[in-house]
Amino acid sequence: MVGQVRVDKIEHLKNSLKQQQHVFTTYKKDTELVTKLSFKICESMAEKGKPFSDGEFIKHCLTIFAEYACPEKTQLVKQTSLSRFTVSRRTNCLSNDIKETLKERLKSCEAFSLALDESTDISDTAQLVIFIRAVTADFDIVEEFLDMGSLYSTTTGQDICEQVLKVVKKFELDPANLCGITTDGAPSMKGKTNGFTTKFLNAVEAQDVVVSHCIIHQENLCTKVLDFVDVMKSVVQCVNYVRARGLNHRQFKAFLHDMDSEYADVVYFSAIRWLSRAATLKRFWNLREEIKFFMESKHQNVAFLSDDNWLNDLAFLTDLTQHLSDLNLKLQGKSQLVNKLFEHISAFEKKLKLVQFQLSRATLIHFTCLATRKREFPDLDCANYVASVQKLRDEFGNRFPDFRQNEMKLFAQPFDFLVEDSPDDYQMELIELQADMDTKRKYSEKSLVDFYKLYMCEKFPNLSRHARRMTSLFGSTYCCEQFFSKMKLTKTRCRSQLTDENLVSQLRVATTSVKARIDKLCKDSQLQVSH
Numbered sequence: 166m167v168g169q170v171r172v173d174k175i176e177h178l179k180n181s182l183k184q185q186q187h188v189f190t191t192y193k194k195d196t197e198l199v200t201k202l203s204f205k206i207c208e209s210m211a212e213k214g215k216p217f218s219d220g221e222f223i224k225h226c227l228t229i230f231a232e233y234a235c236p237e238k239t240q241l242v243k244q245t246s247l248s249r250f251t252v253s254r255r256t257n258c259l260s261n262d263i264k265e266t267l268k269e270r271l272k273s274c275e276a277f278s279l280a281l282d283e284s285t286d287i288s289d290t291a292q293l294v295i296f297i298r299a300v301t302a303d304f305d306i307v308e309e310f311l312d313m314g315s316l317y318s319t320t321t322g323q324d325i326c327e328q329v330l331k332v333v334k335k336f337e338l339d340p341a342n343l344c345g346i347t348t349d350g351a352p353s354m355k356g357k358t359n360g361f362t363t364k365f366l367n368a369v370e371a372q373d374v375v376v377s378h379c380i381i382h383q384e385n386l387c388t389k390v391l392d393f394v395d396v397m398k399s400v401v402q403c404v405n406y407v408r409a410r411g412l413n414h415r416q417f418k419a420f421l422h423d424m425d426s427e428y429a430d431v432v433y434f435s436a437i438r439w440l441s442r443a444a445t446l447k448r449f450w451n452l453r454e455e456i457k458f459f460m461e462s463k464h465q466n467v468a469f470l471s472d473d474n475w476l477n478d479l480a481f482l483t484d485l486t487q488h489l490s491d492l493n494l495k496l497q498g499k500s501q502l503v504n505k506l507f508e509h510i511s512a513f514e515k516k517l518k519l520v521q522f523q524l525s526r527a528t529l530i531h532f533t534c535l536a537t538r539k540r541e542f543p544d545l546d547c548a549n550y551v552a553s554v555q556k557l558r559d560e561f562g563n564r565f566p567d568f569r570q571n572e573m574k575l576f577a578q579p580f581d582f583l584v585e586d587s588p589d590d591y592q593m594e595l596i597e598l599q600a601d602m603d604t605k606r607k608y609s610e611k612s613l614v615d616f617y618k619l620y621m622c623e624k625f626p627n628l629s630r631h632a633r634r635m636t637s638l639f640g641s642t643y644c645c646e647q648f649f650s651k652m653k654l655t656k657t658r659c660r661s662q663l664t665d666e667n668l669v670s671q672l673r674v675a676t677t678s679v680k681a682r683i684d685k686l687c688k689d690s691q692l693q694v695s696h
Contacts, residue, residue, distance in 0.1 A: 199245045200690055204683045206247060207255035211674035214655040217256070217667075220247030253667055258690075259681040260670035266679050268336050270307055274299035276633040277338065278345035278375075279311070281329070281354065281361070282645035283320060286652060286668075288661045291316035293328050296644045297338075300633045304618035308500055310648060310676045311336065315665045322353050325361040330368060340369035347639035350378035377567035379642040380506050381496045387560045388442075388489055391553060393482045397434075397442075399469050400449050400479070403456055404431050406465065413463070420459055421452070428452055443490035446483040450534055453479075473542050480534035481550050485557075488516065488531075497643050502613065504577035506640035507568040514561050521554040568640070576635035577613065579628065580605055594625045651675060 166174055206223060224247040231239040271277070277299035285291050297311040312335070314328035333340065346362055348354035354361050355378065362376045407417045408431065418430055431452060434445040449456065457470040469475045495509045520531050524547045529536035539545045575582045575591070584595050598604060598621075607620050617632040655671055656663050674681070 196244075197687060199241060200687045201683060202245050203247060203251065204255055204259065204681075204686055206245075207252050208259055208674060208681065208683070210252060211256050211259065211671045214651065214671065214675060216660060217249040217252040220249060220252040223247060256674060257666065257670045258686055259683075260673045262681045262686055263673055263677050263679045266682070267307075267309055267311075267677075270679075271297070271299055271336060271338065274301050274307060274342065275630075276300045276342050276344045276637040278343070278347065278637040278639055279329070280347045280639040280642050280645055281325070282349050282379075282642045282649070283316070283325070283351075283353075284649045284652070286656050287658055288656070290665075291320045292649075292652065293320075293325060294645045294648050295329060295332055296639070296648070298637050298639055300637045302633075303622070304614055304633065304636065306500065306614070306636065308644070309679065310644075310673060313665075313669050313672070320353055322356055322359045322361040322364050325353060326364040326368060329361070329365055333369070340371045343369065343371045343374055344634040345375040345377060345638040347377045347379060347642055349382055349642055349645075375567065375570075375638060377503075377638070377640070379640075380510065380565065380568065381493065381641045381643060383564045384489070384493060384496060384510070387557060387564060388486075390556045390560045391482070391485070392556075393478055393553075396475065396478045396482055397446075399475070400446060401434050403460060403467065404434060404445060404449065406460070406463075407431055407456075408433055417459055421455060424455060426452065426455060431456070440490050440493060443483075443486045446479070446486050450479060450483045477535070477538050477542065477545055480538040481532065481553075483534045484532040485554075488513075488520075496641060499644055499647075501640060501643075502577075502636065503568060503638045503640040504573055504613070504635070507565065507573070508577075510561070510565055510568070514558065517554055517558045517561065521551055521558065524551045524554060572631070573635060576632055580608060590627050591631065594628050598625055598628065648672065648676060 206220065210217075210219060210223070224242065224245060227242045227245070228239065231242045277297055280296040280298070281293065283291055283293045293314040293316060295311045295313070296309070298306065298308040300306055312332045314332065316324055316328065318324070346365070348362065352360065355376065357363060366374055366376075407413050414430075421429055428448060428451060432441065432444045432448045435441045453470060453476075457467055460467040460470075492509060492513045496506055516531075523530060524532075527539075527545075527547050529539055529547075535545075535547075535550075571582075571586055572588075575587055575595075579595065580599050582595065584592050584599075587595050604620055604624075608616050611619065614636060617629060617636075621629045621632065651672060652668070655675070656668055
């Protein structure tokens with residue numbers, strides 16, 4: 166071939182080659198897209214705690230949407246693999262990638278602390294949850310779920326210690342950087358001889374580790390000294406009578422509706438749900454007249470609802486429990502520093518001192534329910550309630566020894582701390598710090614972590630190292646309790662056969678702030694749409 170015929174033939178061959186290459190390029194792009202789409206959907210399912218088998222239902226819904234909204238994408242949706250085996254495998258891949266990323270981030274941390282708690286899942290397997298809070302040299306805080314260990318037999322201190330040692334080894338944590346351990350205070354955790362903390366610290370040979378009891382749990386234990394068992398027992402019996410029987414419950418709600426009541430129902434009390442006590446008492450107090458009328462119509466003995474002394478005790482207990490509930494809410498939340506948690510406790514102790522003084526003078530400004538009783542029953546005697554507040558004050562004063570240490574005060578109030586009371590390594594730096602007016606002004610303008618991060622790292626290395634230790638400490642096991650709530654929603658009665666590996670993977674994806682590297686996972690995966 167010569168001339169123009171040759172040129173035309175060459176162009177035709179080139180175009181034909183490009184079309185063949187385009188077929189393979191398009192197929193590869195589509196395959197990468199459906200793989201990434203599969204990972205993203207699996208990630209969302211894990212975050213919401215959905216069963217793996219829901220992937221096929223999601224795919225079915227997407228197919229219906231594509232057929233009507235964008236028919237050209239229907240084949241792409243059909244190629245997306247969301248079988249329960251694929252969803253399970255993708256979730257494990259996401260979890261492993263998050264775990265590797267977390268492991269790399271923890272290598273740069275100079276101080277870390279652990280929070281541990283144990284609970285039983287729906288299949289009666291004891292699950293030990295471990296959270297970590299680590300601090301880098303630049304005061305960047307990493308607070309994440311570390312791992313969960315399953316205990317199939319006993320849950321002694323030795324069993325817990327073995328599980329934690331495995332996790333420490335898995336994540337290559339340096340025991341020399343361990344600063345604190347926070348537990349729920351159970352004997353298996355804090356026993357002096359056979360407790361987990363004793364065995365673990367001996368095993369890793371860690372020094373100067375702060376072992377603390379969850380501040381929220383201690384606050385709840387303080388309430389046990391209040392001697393109003395008869396009041397709470399009667400309230401719970403009434404509530405259970407209404408709520409435990411379907412007919413009674415329906416009739417009571419209809420009765421409240423007919424009475425145009427502000428509230429539609431009573432609130433169940435659960436001993437393990439600490440905040441339910443205040444809610445139950447408050448609702449019972451507000452509906453006391455309706456409850457009395459309804460119970461009498463059912464021929465139930467509720468003579469206590471006509472007893473002035475019992476009603477006085479109910480009013481006092483309702484008010485005091487509400488104050489305790491408000492404190493409990495302030496102690497909850499992630500990423501709270503130990504000094505802030507103890508500030509709430511210190512403030513509450515001062516509130517107790519104030520209300521005790523006011524009660525001694527029959528001033529009921531901060532006891533609204535009791536003030537209502539005072540108007541109805543002028544002979545109300547507050548002397549017994551003064552003694553109850555004193556017992557609560559004494560209990561608060563005897564607890565929280567882990568948070569009353571000088572080293573925590575040095576961290577939170579470096580400008581007010583006596584130099585003579587500080588350790589030798591900090592004294593010279595502390596003198597220079599307290600004499601620096603510019604730095605003192607910055608202390609009042611910034612948050613505590615930002616203050617140490619921006620103005621202390623280079624000038625005061627010893628105080629900064631101490632601040633990293635204090636910043637890493639957990640004040641409570643709130644993160645563990647929150648995790649258990651997520652676990653109970655994930656491993657339900659219908660999913661009781663969920664394996665421990667899949668449970669951990671799904672919960673890791675659901676609770677972490679670390680994002681999985683999905684693009685990397687797609688490149689590492691076999692791009693097969695039928696897989």
